[in-house]
Amino acid sequence: MTQGLGWTADPAAALEWQHWGEAHFAFDARSGQTHFLNEIAAAVLAVLATHTLTQAALYEAMLARYEVDDDTQLLTGIVDTLRVLDRLGLIQRVAS
């Protein structure tokens, strides 16, 4: 991931949400696709909907959200999630 670039939700996706427990569904009006998202993905999207964050800053935000100290598994999950969300066109990289 390029230093100096941050992640943000792509506003053009215009997501519509349904939530049941830890299951989250996002309808992307642009693509017409419905995405089934887990807790981390939904949380990442929620944060990136209002902030532009580098991967490191996003990790810090997630640690704070879940009130945990360093967590390698969470970091791996965030990296994987960013890759998937990027591939789905739900987030984009912009200058942070």
Add this chain to the structure above:
Amino acid sequence: MSGTTLRQLSRAALGARCAAGLSLQAGPFVLRIQGADPVLADCLHAYYPNYPLAAEGSFADAQLTLKPQAWVDRWRDRPRQICLEDGLAFTDFPLEALLANLEWSFNWCVATHANQYVMLHAAGVAKQGHAVLMPGVPGAGKSTLSAYLIHRGWRLLSDEFTLVRNQALDLHAFPRLIPLKNDAIDVIQNAVPQAQFGPRIPGTRKGTVAHLRPGDEHIQAMHEPARPRLVVFPTYERGSATTLTAVPAAECFTDLTHNCFNYALLGRQAFQMLGALTNHVEAFRMRYSELASAEDTLSTLLARVIEK
């Protein structure tokens, strides 16, 4: 229900109307059928007597024409053809399969055109305005269960298409002949001897099919919407006791989207309405083999949900 039903027309008058084009009301849809061949009027006379004629000049949601056959085609026993409104042949079939092909043609028109509704591939039955939706893949037993239930005090909304119109989640009835396939025909004939069937039509793409005619009360109530209370995913399993398993909301929503004919087309609207539907109902998977036991289970479950 007001207006004239087909049974109020004499056979001669029905034949004349068919030749000129006749419009039937089936739930919220108008089906216009045209064909001078007497086999068409015979078919409508026998199997659609309780359907009302639509008002003259009604917009037709589906238009079917039974193409005339030259004498040489009849002599050679060539297939009949039904054309849709574009005039192109939609389906070829032997004479004895006319009823099945009329029904399938009408279904095709509705499934491809009626996008003012969220259309679920689900049977729907109701008691006192409270509906149970039964989505399922072909073979899950939707039609067989529906055929049984409507002879045990339930109202038929549809054995195939559940129509959801608006955010209030009103379910619009679309009562039609119920096509039973293969073993299900004998199952229902044995369980419900008074059930009125059309002929057995062998060799269709779904095997042998026989159509069960819903009683007058179901057609007369077809303009009364129902409220969804339960979603039950049925699975017929030979020899199984009737079992119910609660379905989490997320799983229910996923399965509803998979069983929605026009989900991709309606997009956000379908997403919102199926989400609202999921929040409005309780959902279960039901495994069954005995129809009476399944009916008892559904009745008990619905009563409990209504009481809440």
